[in-house]
Amino acid sequence: DAGITQSPRYKITETGRQVTLMCHQTWSHSYMFWYRQDLGHGLRLIYYSAAADITDKGEVPDGYVVSRSKTENFPLTLESATRSQTSVYFCASADWRPHISYEQYFGPGTRLTVT
Amino acid sequence: QQQVKQSPQSLIVQKGGISIINCAYENTAFDYFPWYQQFPGKGPALLIAIRPDVSEKKEGRFTISFNKSAKQFSLHIMDSQPGDSATYFCAASIVDSNYQLIWGAGTKLIIKP
Numbered sequence A: 001d002a003g004i005t006q007s008p009r010y011k012i013t014e015t016g017r018q019v020t021l022m023c024h025q026t027w028s029h030s031y032m033f034w035y036r037q038d039l040g041h042g043l044r045l046i047y048y049s050a051a052a053d054i055t056d057k058g059e060v061p062d063g064y065v066v067s068r069s070k071t072e073n074f075p076l077t078l079e080s081a082t083r084s085q086t087s088v089y090f091c092a093s094a095d096w097r098p099h100i101s102y103e104q105y106f107g108p109g110t111r112l113t114v115t
Numbered sequence B: 001q002q003q004v005k006q007s008p009q010s011l012i013v014q015k016g017g018i019s020i021i022n023c024a025y026e027n028t029a030f031d032y033f034p035w036y037q038q039f040p041g042k043g044p045a046l047l048i049a050i051r052p053d054v055s056e057k058k059e060g061r062f063t064i065s066f067n068k069s070a071k072q073f074s075l076h077i078m079d080s081q082p083g084d085s086a087t088y089f090c091a092a093s094i095v096d097s098n099y100q101l102i103w104g105a106g107t108k109l110i111i112k113p
Helices: none
Strands: A004-007 A010-013 A019-025 A031-038 A042-051 A054-057 A064-066 A076-078 A087-094 A104-106 A110-114 B004-007 B010-014 B019-025 B033-038 B045-050 B056-059 B062-067 B072-077 B086-092 B107-112
Touching (some): A019 A087, A042 A064, B004 B086, B019 B107, B033 B062, B045 B062
Parallel strands (some): B010 B107
Antiparallel strands (some): A004 A019, B004 B019, B033 B045, B056 B062, B062 B072, B086 B107
């Protein structure tokens, strides 16, 4: 039971290239999230999804695109990578149920470097 | 008003001591306050959480203290151990209206043997 996985774990790309980061969860959680983590900023929400085919912007969505055609997958695409998108990206999932469960489960992260 | 301010940014504590990390918020509608623990190279993981109907919650050596009037909450780690060395994040949410967590900036905790 892998839980939540991310691939690749490390990626180096050049400015202007398109990059897709993959996220897969085996719990069938309804909610999924993409965060970026930068020193001094903690975790900032990029996009989130309440269910398949339902996505919405978070705090820092510019330059990113998401899709969710299946419950278990939530890929994040950088359409034209910029150096400011160098960061560690975390995917998370949650079986969010009021008064019952609020925990977010995080993947191991993808370290992306844009040169 | 959506911010959660976390302090200190870094903290060094001797083994066996008490580690204290503080968070403050402005939005009085927040009603769920979790703490997440992150080890190097790993994703954050839920450590302990509190709802505002109680002033304190304890799980083993970890305690959350919650002060609703001051809009502050803190994490206390008793008998701190080298294995507790990690980055700690506080967060806040309005659980019945949305599932987004508003995160503090994190505290890097180092426990010296």
